[in-house]
Amino acid sequence: MLRLSIHYGIHFFLPLGIALFFYKPKFLKVYFIFLLGFLIDLDHLVATPVFSPDRCSINYHFLHSYLAISIYILAIFWEKTRLIGIGLVCHIIADTTDCMLLNSGF
Template identity: 50%
Template sequence: MLRFLLHYGIHILVPIGIALAFYPSQRIRAALILLAGFLLDVDHLWADPVFDPDRCSIGFHVLHSYIAIALYTALLFSKKLRIIGLACLVHMAADAVDCLFILNAA
């Protein structure tokens, strides 16, 4: 239960918190962009099985690869793309926390 709450808490509450704290004048737009980081999970559709609760997404799926994470980090250096990079990295952080639970269960 803690794993579920942390994973989806980071996916949902952290983007909303970032939008409120750092983009107060555009909080709705910022929150929607940050929440759109969920779209990175489209790469799960290419996996077999599509959902495996014991699989760490980081390093397994294309949009969760280390190269992709480096690209998301590079987006932080562009003022126009920063929020998209942040959305992607928040998503990676949520999935990384999930991976820690998987490693500790083994």
């Protein structure tokens, strides 16, 4: 239960903190864009089973691959894609943390 709380806490509160700190005048719009990073979880729909609580998403699903992650990081450096890039990287940070907790037996 704690692993789940940490995982989803990062998913929701890391983007919120970034939106409030760096984009305060328009933080709600920015926060919504960051949350669009959840769309990369659509790649779970092609996995069998679709959801497995003991599976690490990183480099298992194609939108969680190392190549995709490097593209998300690069997106941060281009102004037109910066917000979605930050949202995607926040998503990857949450999933990476979940993998680390899973591998530590948490």
